[in-house]
Amino acid sequence: MEILDAVLNINPNYVIIGLLALFFTLEQIAKTPFVFKSRGMHLAQNILFQLVLTVLNLFFVALQVYCIEWLNAHKIGLLYLVEIPFWAKLFLSVVLYDFTTYWIHRASHKVPVLWRLHRVHHSDTTMDSSTTFRFHPLELILIYQTGNILTALIFGTDVMAMAVYYLFLYVFFFLEHSNLNYPSWLNNSLGLIFVMPDHHRVHHHQEQYYTDSNFADIFIIWDRIFGTFKLIPVADIRYGLKEFESEKKQSFLYLMKSPFIQVESEIEKPIEENRNQDS
Secondary structure, eight states, rough: OHHHHHTTTTTTTHHHHHHHHHHHHHHHHHHSSSOOHHHHHHHHHHHHHHHHHHHHHHHHHHHHHHHHHHHHTTTTGGGGGSSOOOOHHHHHHHHHHHHHHHHHHHHHHHSSSHHHHHHHHHHHHHHGGGGGGGSSSIIIIIIHHHHHHHHHHHHHHOOOHHHHHHHHHHHHHHHHOOOOOGGGGGGTTTGTTTTOOOHHHTTTSSSSHHTOOOOOSBTTTHHTTTTOOOOOOGOOBSSOOGGOOSSSGGSSSHHHHHSSSOOOTEEEEEEEHHHHHHH
């Protein structure tokens, strides 16, 4: 218990910085699945998302914690209906946070207003460890933090379990997004239960058939159980979204405003213009 408390007392920003330093360094010295230029600019653009989120979270994380602790104080949620050991409850709570996130993530691909926010993450055409940060801050605050409160409301999960969940989540996020080669045997061993990098790469495929798959963040069993699991060779994957392929649309400022504007594919636009001219 003391070890757990010590780990959770570490500033999560230090954990994030450490993971970024580790994986970004490995990407520079190891053989990678694909090569792209302007790595420094790509890193800088993506870090800006994390900086904005950090500032906003000075208020919103406190609000999230307050709501969950209020629910816990009133013993609201299914876990309060049974007596189970501390460690079993902690493990189950982490699983439940991931379970809820799976369904929220899946909804983010199907509900248009949610997709407008979530497509910012999928816009990255050159995915690497810094892609972990490329989320629109409003999505993480309004959608996923609300989802954490909803998890506590339904299941009775607590703040400690949420902190443990996020500790593991960031490790998985950097593993899944990093531009590194991983042994294929992982897919048939740990990949039977956990999300492996090759699983998440499929999720970032430009083709919607594959983008709408592998929604889990930690436990790939959700995709296997609910029929959303897909796997294809890494060499066949093209990252990003067609409507965000131009360099201008990869900038931080454009991506921040993109949920509130109509974003059209520059590849398809001439075809549409030709149709208008013909009519």
